[in-house]
Amino acid sequence: xxxxxxxxxxxxxxxxxxxxxxxxxxxxxxxxxxxxxxxxxxxxxxxxxxxxxxxxxxxxxxxxxxxxxxxxxxxxxxxxxxxxxxxxxxxxxxxxxxxxxxxxxxxxxxxxxxxxxxxxxxxxxxxxxxxxxxxxxxxxxxxxxxxxxxxxxxxxxxxxxxxxxxxxxxxxxxxxxxxxxxxxxxxxxxxxxxxxxxxxxxxxxxxxxxxxxxx
Ligand code: IMP
Ligand code: MG
Numbered sequence: 001x002x003x004x005x006x007x008x009x010x011x012x013x014x015x016x017x018x019x020x021x022x023x024x025x026x027x028x029x030x031x032x033x034x035x036x037x038x039x040x041x042x043x044x045x046x047x048x049x050x051x052x053x054x055x056x057x058x059x060x061x062x063x064x065x066x067x068x069x070x071x072x073x074x075x076x077x078x079x080x081x082x083x084x085x086x087x088x089x090x091x092x093x094x095x096x097x098x099x100x101x102x103x104x105x106x107x108x109x110x111x112x113x114x115x116x117x118x119x120x121x122x123x124x125x126x127x128x129x130x131x132x133x134x135x136x137x138x139x140x141x142x143x144x145x146x147x148x149x150x151x152x153x154x155x156x157x158x159x160x161x162x163x164x165x166x167x168x169x170x171x172x173x174x175x176x177x178x179x180x181x182x183x184x185x186x187x188x189x190x191x192x193x194x195x196x197x198x199x200x201x202x203x204x205x206x207x208x209x210x211x212x213x214x215x
Contacts, residue, residue: 004176005042025199028209034202039188042177047078058091060125065098067132070189071160101139104214105184111142119150126154132190133161137171
């Protein structure tokens, strides 16, 4: 079982005033729940765990866009640092896929792949799927079954966040950064209808903002 940092349901978080929050989002957020620095520290350790398990072979890191892009970039920087500073190193290449499953703050039943690289290029490869958050698990299960049809040699999944929710299908990624309460989270590339990707910390969205940015 993957170990992770657990953020409790009664976690009070941190007052917004203690951090730098863009002015345009000041009234939209409840609390900072995971400060950027903590995301980075946990990501550094995930990079080490991944290289320890998957190292030795060429890894194709597959970024699930758009929400995964910050975590992907930072995780790969830490993997690069390990490659540069140890006797053993593994070649790393990158691929991108774009999926969409959310409208407002609700997961929809249809998970759509709406662009990106050809998955068939991944035949015979060791693939690391990099995702921002697993909620019901449907997006990842759909992606894993699509990828399976392309016969990669190995597939591992790393998700920065996993939500504790009764809506979960039971799916768990191989590597998990944090397990988080059942709230709608934004920041560090996680969005609400495309907003809040330009916020460094992971924060809880307030109800007013859900209305304000609703589509
Ligand atoms: P799932 O298919 O229900 O597991 O949802 C996965 C996708 O929904 C993630 O890749 C996110 O893009 C999106 N998502 C789920 N929960 C949140 C959230 O709290 N904030 C932002 N996006 C979310
Ligand atoms: Mg995502």
